[in-house]
Amino acid sequence: MSTPHTYFLQFIRAFFHRPRKLVTKSDTIEPDEESVLNSCSSPHPSCLFCGVSKERGFSVVWENEVFAVFTDIDPASEHHLQLVPKHHIGKLSPLRDMVEIAHNILDGLAVPPHLRRIGFHIPPYISVPHLHMHIQALPYRSIFRKLKYPVVAGWSGREKGVSWFVDAEQAVRILEKGSQVRILPC
Numbered sequence: 001m002s003t004p005h006t007y008f009l010q011f012i013r014a015f016f017h018r019p020r021k022l023v024t025k026s027d028t029i030e031p032d033e034e035s036v037l038n039s040c041s042s043p044h045p046s047c048l049f050c051g052v053s054k055e056r057g058f059s060v061v062w063e064n065e066v067f068a069v070f071t072d073i074d075p076a077s078e079h080h081l082q083l084v085p086k087h088h089i090g091k092l093s094p095l096r097d098m099v100e101i102a103h104n105i106l107d108g109l110a111v112p113p114h115l116r117r118i119g120f121h122i123p124p125y126i127s128v129p130h131l132h133m134h135i136q137a138l139p140y141r142s143i144f145r146k147l148k149y150p151v152v153a154g155w156s157g158r159e160k161g162v163s164w165f166v167d168a169e170q171a172v173r174i175l176e177k178g179s180q181v182r183i184l185p186c
């Protein structure tokens with residue numbers, strides 16, 4: 001029987017089995033700029049994205065034991081899906097697994113690589129305090145939709161510039177530099 005607790009332990013193991021560099025001062029991430037949102041660590045019965053399922057009205061297109069992918073209720077682009085863990089998983093994010101699932105979904109939709117956008121909103125630009133990855137096929141439906149998901153490259157050795165959205169590959173590289181994933185209070 002799998003519980004959120006056992007998922008949490010699985011992710012801890014997966015995380016520490018990955019090669020990690022030592023954190024140096026220059027690798028330290030400013031929370032406002034480069035933190036990746038993660039779910040709150042305690043159970044949250046009223047959370048919108050806890051226990052995403054067809055029964056709860058989500059249009060789920062793919063799921064396994066841990067994750068669900070569903071169509072965004074107000075798509076910003078031709079294909080706009082969200083990938084969420086089914087439970088809150090603490091501060092450790094299985095990002096690589098999520099990126100792989102996202103690309104598999106986009107492969108299935110025949111979206112060419114240069115039209116893929118995969119990433120996360122950054123606090124305080126968070127609509128639901130539960131880790132959710134946006135999976136999109138460009139172009140956006142309007143300039144206003146586009147402004148919600150800006151990917152900005154970093155400068156002078158920093159992975160990411162200032163914006164309220166982080167590309168999943170940027171997030172993976174930030175984690176590989178040894179930075180911690182931040183938890184928002186809920």
Ligand SMILES: [Zn+2]
Pocket residue numbers: 039044047048049050087088129130
């Ligand atoms: Zn939740």
Ligand SMILES: [Zn+2]
Pocket residue numbers: 120121126127132134
């Ligand atoms: Zn979001």
